[in-house]
Amino acid sequence: MPPVLPASPPHQTRIIYYHQTHYHDGKYVSPLPLLAPECGVTHVIIAAIHLNETPENITLNDDPYNAPKHEILWRECKQLQQSGIKVMGMLGGAAKGSYTRLDGPAERFEAFYAPLKRMVEYAALDGLDLDVEEPMSLPGIIRLIDRLKCDFGADFIITLAPVATALQFFRPHLSGFSYFELEKAFGKYISWYNTQFYCGWGSVATADDYEKVLTCGWDPKKVVIGVVTNPANGAGWVPDDVLCDVLSDMMHKYHGTFGGIMGWEYFNSITSTELGEGPWGWGRLMALILRPDIED
Secondary structure, eight states, X not given: OOOOOOOOOOOOOEEEEEEOOOEETTEEOOOGGGGSGGGOOOEEEEEEEEEOSSTTOEEETTEETTSGGGHHHHHHHHHHHHTTOEEEEEEESSSOOHHHHHSSOHHHXXXXXXXXXXXXXXXXXXXXXXXXOSOOOHHHHHHHHHHHHHHHOTTSEEEEOOBGGGGSTTOOXXXXXXXXXXXXXXXXXXXXXXXXXXXXXXXXXSSHHHHHHHTTTOOGGGEEEEEESSGGGSTTOOOHHHHXXXXXXXXXXXXXXXXEEEEEOSTTOOOSSSTTSOTHHHHHHHHHHHOTTOOO
16 A cells, blocks of 8 residues: 555645657757746656656656656756755647556556666656546556655656546546545545646636535645646637736635646746746746745
8 A cells, every 4th residue: 555645744836848849840848947936846747757658668748758858858857856846747639558567467567667666766856747638447556656756756757737627527537547536445546636727627717616516625725727828839828917816716715735836838938028038937927926935
């Protein structure tokens, strides 16, 4: 069984970037600007880890995770960690197959899990974000979470990335299993849910879809609102003034319990108030609303 969990630390409203595009126009995209305290970033999730046709073929996007091109990324991730920012990996996403390979017979699970474990150790990740966008059984996802906690300890962060409808009663979604049943059975080992309120699954143009989730019984501490940080990253981008108004209202209503926000994704993040500043400007804007205690 997983280790006994320590007492929960005081709640911190999270500001999370996903970082999948590590090279753009032939140039490396460094996350180091996020070290600026005024960005308020709490977590960076490196995407996307894929388990491919054979167990040893595990990649970060299209290349082996230990390929020379990724050396600078892992080196800079350690700098983020040294500053107090947690660095996680995202497993799965839109490219299907990883969870099919981890589901089902024990022998297949063990074969594909072992290289994943080595990859997490190699990158010294603080946790994994399980983005299940393909059918998976409830016993399968519980087995995966159980093994991660057993192997990496109580402090290892486990999150999931459901679309917003997955946290509402009787709504279609992408993962196959019930998040309500998962939370009931194993929620104490899940830190939060990076909930996708975009691409038609939900919206933060108003608070309505977020409230629909909470009325289904979810703890606001565990529901992180996911948005796209650029209209090019998916349907449902919300302009700064609208997003900030909605977030301000949520922070006021759920003072001390608001889960936070995540942005997909880092490299081309924009804000209409800080055009040309760079992708870290989105984090700075979110910090003004969600972490006003941070000083420039």
